Amino acid sequence: MKTNKITGLILGVFFFFTGSINLYAAGEDNLDQVMQTMMIITLVFVVGILFLTIVYSEKNDNEGKILLRPLSGFMKWLTKSTPIEKEQEIMFHHDFDGIKELDNKIPPWFNILFYGSIIWSVIYMFVFHIAGDGNIQIAEYQSEIQAASTEREILIKTGAFLNEETVTILTDAPSLSEGKDIYLKNCASCHGNNGEGMVGPNLTDNYWIHGGDIKSIFKTIKYGVPAKGMISWETQLAPKKMQEVSSYIKSLHGTNPANPKAEEGTLYEEPAEGN
Numbered sequence: 525m526k527t528n529k530i531t532g533l534i535l536g537v538f539f540f541f542t543g544s545i546n547l548y549a550a551g552e553d554n555l556d557q558v559m560q561t562m563m564i565i566t567l568v569f570v571v572g573i574l575f576l577t578i579v580y581s582e583k584n585d586n587e588g589k590i591l592l593r594p595l596s597g598f599m600k601w602l603t604k605s606t607p608i609e610k611e612q613e614i615m616f617h618h619d620f621d622g623i624k625e626l627d628n629k630i631p632p633w634f635n636i637l638f639y640g641s642i643i644w645s646v647i648y649m650f651v652f653h654i655a656g657d658g659n660i661q662i663a664e665y666q667s668e669i670q671a672a673s674t675e676r677e678i679l680i681k682t683g684a685f686l687n688e689e690t691v692t693i694l695t696d697a698p699s700l701s702e703g704k705d706i707y708l709k710n711c712a713s714c715h716g717n718n719g720e721g722m723v724g725p726n727l728t729d730n731y732w733i734h735g736g737d738i739k740s741i742f743k744t745i746k747y748g749v750p751a752k753g754m755i756s757w758e759t760q761l762a763p764k765k766m767q768e769v770s771s772y773i774k775s776l777h778g779t780n781p782a783n784p785k786a787e788e789g790t791l792y793e794e795p796a797e798g799n
């Protein structure tokens with residue numbers, strides 16, 4: 525009876541502890557972390573029980589019994605198992621090809637888990653669906669959307685998301701000077717030192733074969749026009765670099781360099797706000 529009380533106390537403390545963590549967690553947004561803590565507590569509890577079981581079963585001699593008497597009482601209470609010597613008494617009287625069945629009691633540890641989970645479900649129901657605002661799925665969805673859009677903004681800032689759909693024109697001096705460096709190194713041999721055009725078309729005039737807005741220019745640079753001698757730069761220039769050189773090309777518009785190559789393509793009108 526004494527051990528029963530101790531066991532009850534242990535289980536009570538356990539359920540109270542995890543339950544109150546759960547209650548506390550309901551209002552928090554670091555649910556994952558709380559769940560993790562609960563998992564660890566549960567694991568420690570289960571491992572503890574297993575450990576005690578092993579210690580108990582290994583030291584069940586006279587010597588061990590003195591030391592572990594409370595424990596052995598506890599284990600007996602927890603399992604309600606019938607000692608082997610008494611099995612004959614609880615044997616069913618049927619026999620299937622020599623296979624017999626014992627009429628064992630349902631072990632209390634099983635009942636504890638069973639009723640415990642029913643109690644748990646009530647606590648859970650109350651915490652998440654009655655005490656809380658009840659829309660945990662919507663809240664979770666929204667927090668994930670929020671997290672994803674924050675991540676997306678960071679990615680856009682670092683240029684990882686930069687492509688012909690998202691590219692914007694850069695007008696700050698460091699970006700343009702970076703763009704100029706890239707241009708002189710990779711592009712000037714075909715488009716001229718000042719964009720006046722040589723093998724490749726003039727990049728300073730109003731005429732564009734593949735479009736004169738920032739997105740089109742970025743796209744031409746990225747994929748190239750291999751059939752016409754303009755290679756694809758996708759594998760050689762990072763998106764950020766392609767954005768810089770595209771912006772630099774845009775900055776050359778209307779600069780009227782010497783020896784311009786004749787106009788090619790169609791007239792592109794700059795939108796009023798400059799794109």
Ligand code: HEC
Binds near residue numbers: 725
């Ligand atoms: C080997 C020569 C060569 C190099 C190097 C080269 N281009 Fe070109 N580029 C061309 C040719 C040729 C065309 C015209 C393609 C066509 O007729 O469709 C062109 C077209 C373009 C266009 C489109 C012009 C329009 O009228 O639509 C842009 C923009 C451009 N190049 C940018 C660059 C940039 C930026 C670089 C360096 C990163 C570069 N090119 C390097 C040969 C080159």
